[in-house]
Amino acid sequence: xxxxxxxxxxxxxxxxxxxxxxxxxxxxxxxxxxxxxxxxxxxxxxxxxxxxxxxxxxxxxxxxxxxxxxxxxxxxxxxxxxxxxxxxxxxxxxxxxxxxxxxxxxx
Amino acid sequence: xxxxxxxxxxxxxxxxxxxxxxxxxxxxxxxxxxxxxxxxxxxxxxxxxxxxxxxxxxxxxxxxxxxxxxxxxxxxxxxxxxxxxxxxxxxxxxxxxxxxxxxxxxxxxxxxxxxxxxxxxxxxxxxxxxxxxxxxxxxxxxxxxxxxxxxxxxxxxxxxxxxxxxxxxxxxxxxxxxxxxxxxxxxxxxxxxxxxxxxxxxxxxxxxxxxxxxxxxxxxxxxxxxxxxxxxxxxxxxxxxxxxxxxxxxxxxxxxxxxxxxxxxxxxxxxxxxxxxxxxxxxxxxxxxxxxxxxxxxxxxxxxxxxxxxxxxxxxxx
Amino acid sequence: xxxxxxxxxxxxxxxxxxxxxxxxxxxxxxxxxxxxxxxxxxxxxxxxxxxxxxxxxxxxxxxxxxxxxxxxxxxxxxxxxxxxxxxxxxxxxxxxxxxxxxxxxxxxxxxxxxxxxxxxxxxxxxxxxxxxxxxxxxxxxxxxxxxxxxxxxxxxxxxxxxxxxxxxxxxxxxxxxxxxxxxxxxxxxxxxxxxxxxxxxxxxxxxxxxxxxxxxxxxxxxxxxxxxxxxxxxxxxxxxxxxxxxxxxxxxxxxxxxxxxxxxxxxxxxxxxxxxxxxxxxxxxxxxxxxxxxxxxxxxxxxxxxxxxxxxxxxxxxxxxxxxxxxxxxxxxxxxxxxxxxxxxxxxxxxxxxxxxxxxxxxxxxxxxxxxxxxxxxxxxxxxxxxxxxxxxxxxx
Numbered sequence: 001x002x003x004x005x006x007x008x009x010x011x012x013x014x015x016x017x018x019x020x021x022x023x024x025x026x027x028x029x030x031x032x033x034x035x036x037x038x039x040x041x042x043x044x045x046x047x048x049x050x051x052x053x054x055x056x057x058x059x060x061x062x063x064x065x066x067x068x069x070x071x072x073x074x075x076x077x078x079x080x081x082x083x084x085x086x087x088x089x090x091x092x093x094x095x096x097x098x099x100x101x102x103x104x105x106x107x
Numbered sequence: 108x109x110x111x112x113x114x115x116x117x118x119x120x121x122x123x124x125x126x127x128x129x130x131x132x133x134x135x136x137x138x139x140x141x142x143x144x145x146x147x148x149x150x151x152x153x154x155x156x157x158x159x160x161x162x163x164x165x166x167x168x169x170x171x172x173x174x175x176x177x178x179x180x181x182x183x184x185x186x187x188x189x190x191x192x193x194x195x196x197x198x199x200x201x202x203x204x205x206x207x208x209x210x211x212x213x214x215x216x217x218x219x220x221x222x223x224x225x226x227x228x229x230x231x232x233x234x235x236x237x238x239x240x241x242x243x244x245x246x247x248x249x250x251x252x253x254x255x256x257x258x259x260x261x262x263x264x265x266x267x268x269x270x271x272x273x274x275x276x277x278x279x280x281x282x283x284x285x286x287x288x289x290x291x292x293x294x295x296x297x298x299x300x301x302x303x304x305x306x307x308x309x310x311x312x313x314x315x316x317x318x319x320x321x322x323x324x325x326x327x328x329x330x331x332x333x334x335x336x337x338x339x340x341x342x343x344x345x346x347x348x349x350x351x352x353x354x355x356x357x358x359x360x361x362x363x364x365x366x367x368x369x370x371x372x373x374x375x376x377x378x379x380x381x382x383x384x385x386x387x388x389x390x391x392x393x394x395x396x397x398x399x400x401x402x403x404x405x406x407x408x409x410x411x412x413x414x415x416x417x418x419x420x421x422x423x424x425x
Numbered sequence: 426x427x428x429x430x431x432x433x434x435x436x437x438x439x440x441x442x443x444x445x446x447x448x449x450x451x452x453x454x455x456x457x458x459x460x461x462x463x464x465x466x467x468x469x470x471x472x473x474x475x476x477x478x479x480x481x482x483x484x485x486x487x488x489x490x491x492x493x494x495x496x497x498x499x500x501x502x503x504x505x506x507x508x509x510x511x512x513x514x515x516x517x518x519x520x521x522x523x524x525x526x527x528x529x530x531x532x533x534x535x536x537x538x539x540x541x542x543x544x545x546x547x548x549x550x551x552x553x554x555x556x557x558x559x560x561x562x563x564x565x566x567x568x569x570x571x572x573x574x575x576x577x578x579x580x581x582x583x584x585x586x587x588x589x590x591x592x593x594x595x596x597x598x599x600x601x602x603x604x605x606x607x608x609x610x611x612x613x614x615x616x617x618x619x620x621x622x623x624x625x626x627x628x629x630x631x632x633x634x635x636x637x638x639x640x641x642x643x644x645x646x647x648x649x650x651x652x653x654x655x656x657x658x659x660x661x662x663x664x665x666x667x668x669x670x671x672x673x674x675x676x677x678x679x680x681x682x683x684x685x686x687x688x689x690x691x692x693x694x695x696x697x698x699x700x701x702x703x704x705x706x707x708x709x710x711x712x713x714x715x716x717x718x719x720x721x722x723x724x725x726x727x728x729x730x731x732x733x734x735x736x737x738x739x740x741x742x743x744x745x746x747x748x749x750x751x752x753x754x755x756x757x758x759x760x761x762x763x764x765x766x767x768x769x770x771x772x773x774x775x776x777x778x779x780x781x782x783x784x785x786x787x788x789x790x791x792x793x794x795x796x797x798x799x800x801x802x803x804x805x806x807x808x809x810x811x812x813x814x815x816x817x818x819x820x821x822x
Contacts, residue, residue: 048116191499
């Protein structure tokens with residue numbers, strides 16, 4: 001989505017209307033975090049509670065790397081590194097304690 | 108606890124109508140609320156938003172965090188603008204000019220506690236009285252958070268805010284929280300409910316119900332704010348749960364004047380155990396805004412909480 | 426207060442009801458209004474004609490004027506042709522929304538029955554309510570009589586809703602002295618109105634099939650551009666106003682311009698008025714002319730965007746310009762109209778002397794003989810009067 005951040009006055013939509021729904025996905029809030037949520041794939045039961053509690057819709061279903069026989073779901077929940085702000089709600093709410101907050105390394 | 112239609116997060120719609128990239132603080136409670144509400148109401152919804160946290164974080168030009176049509180005009184007039192949108196859709200449909208052959212479009216008005224209980228109360232009362240077909244949702248983070256944590260009439264007694272700060276001559280907020288849901292019930296509208304994002308299935312069920320109502324619904328939603336309440340960003344959901352379990356924010360609904368408690372306070376306790384609520388200290392101690400409270404004040408708050416809770420419980424048992 | 430409207434026949438009708446008739450002819454979709462003297466007859470008539478099915482519109486009886494304009498922004502956002510009306514305190518109460526209406530480019534059409542502002546409380550007419558709102562970014566017109574009130578209200582929809590404009594329009598009529606008088610006027614024929622006024626097609630609409638965001642935050646990087654766009658649009662709306670008046674003449678036969686001149690072509694002294702008192706002023710001009718004095722009248726109809734070129738052309742050759750204001754800017758340059766006239770004429774070399782009179786405040790009537798006195802005083806004292814001082818007509822010292 002190409003959006004001009006510094007439009008000329010003639011380019012502005014009348015009333016500064018924004019015609020692109022969901023254009024905020026161009027702003028990567030992932031840069032805010034100091035901690036990221038590390039998921040222990042084995043402990044995750046893919047209940048989805050971390051997903052429904054995330055303020056930033058930054059939990060995503062990922063295919064299990066080493067699915068064990070008897071696994072009910074072939075997915076588990078990991079974080080969206082582009083947008084996760086590292087608030088820690090998912091780690092706090094996970095019923096099996098599968099998520100730990102780990103400090104980001106300096107880049 | 109009632110039988111919920113959806114009881115697992117995996118059964119909820121995957122589509123995000125309130126998307127990533129918004130500027131809310133880490134751990135923002137209201138953001139969780141909006142995300143859940145968007146899932147409950149679906150894409151055939153028009154959002155009317157008051158000035159406030161949830162408006163600011165979604166609309167810094169040209170970034171837009173909504174995948175729904177959205178309008179913001181001013182701070183105190185959400186209910187009035189929503190009235191206009193709703194009435195216009197109805198008349199244009201009736202005149203055959205637009206919105207014909209569409210599934211039912213629902214108007215959702217979103218405002219904070221400040222924009223509802225204080226400056227927005229007049230417009231809300233007018234819209235409820237006129238019976239417009241819309242859902243008014245107040246996300247209650249218990250202060251004017253967007254402008255820097257100033258007190259509102261929804262700030263609980265004893266909370267320290269920047270305009271009701273704790274000090275040697277003051278113990279924080281001096282008045283009791285305005286009972287918004289009860290004010291809405293007094294307008295005799297078809298549906299009023301309280302909700303908390305920590306009970307997502309209860310919240311979503313209630314909003315789905317509100318969507319089906321023909322007429323006004325008022326939803327008072329508890330929305331913890333780690334920034335304003337001075338607690339860890341990871342505590343939002345836990346606080347939303349504790350508030351319900353301690354009776355501070357009971358979850359109930361009022362359908363055509365009939366009250367019903369929808370969530371037990373406590374771990375799936377049988378209905379006779381509603382009389383007991385958890386000690387409030389667990390809830391208060393987690394938040395910096397209550398740090399200054401003396402034991403006397405805490406007792407006072409505990410008594411007041413039980414009293415208010417029991418009054419609501421009594422109405423649910425009528 | 427009902428009436429039988431018969432098209433293209435001349436009937437006697439209270440001017441407020443004529444405004445309501447214009448709204449009905451325009452087939453408005455939504456009205457959100459709050460009652461306030463002296464606008465009440467407009468909104469009462471509107472709710473009556475909606476109630477008896479003559480007009481198919483949503484009438485929202487809001488709980489305040491602020492909510493009235495707020496609801497109107499909601500109706501426009503959904504694409505409904507929208508009308509409201511107010512006066513005085515009501516206009517003041519919706520003040521913040523006036524800026525928002527123009528900033529969001531929402532063509533709400535509003536009739537203002539001009540009334541003085543409290544305190545002290547006054548229900549009677551003057552222009553103080555609208556003069557406090559010069560900067561709100563609306564197209565603003567002043568009408569003098571009942572026929573104009575009807576015609577200009579009808580035209581306002583075409584002007585505001587034009588895609589080159591998309592701005593709210595304020596039609597000002599003097600409270601009581603115009604709003605409550607019965608005049609003989611012509612109700613336009615409906616089929617002619619259909620030719621003159623196309624249905625409202627909004628540029629943007631709240632529609633789940635095409636989600637947009639209205640009312641984003643104007644961060645410092647774009648706010649300047651947004652204001653520039655608004656000013657340019659409002660200024661450029663003059664073209665649409667002229668086109669609309671031309672089309673009106675074509676279809677209905679009545680001709681309107683941004684300013685009206687009366688016997689001013691060769692006049693040495695020109696009187697400037699706005700609104701209903703212009704009728705009285707014309708009597709003064711006729712009387713003075715019959716006595717051989719070189720006087721004329723210029724009435725401003727289009728207040729915003731201000732008709733600078735027209736004013737300069739009409740006044741440039743006069744020696745003395747007498748500006749009659751129906752409002753005052755306390756502690757400032759006297760009357761607002763005089764202030765703007767001085768602005769408009771500043772670049773002229775040589776330029777006429779400008780003498781400012783403020784009167785008709787709070788409903789006080791101004792007679793023809795008082796206008797005559799104003800003109801005579803201005804002529805004799807034009808050189809002496811400090812151009813920045815005003816004279817308050819009829820004040821008891």
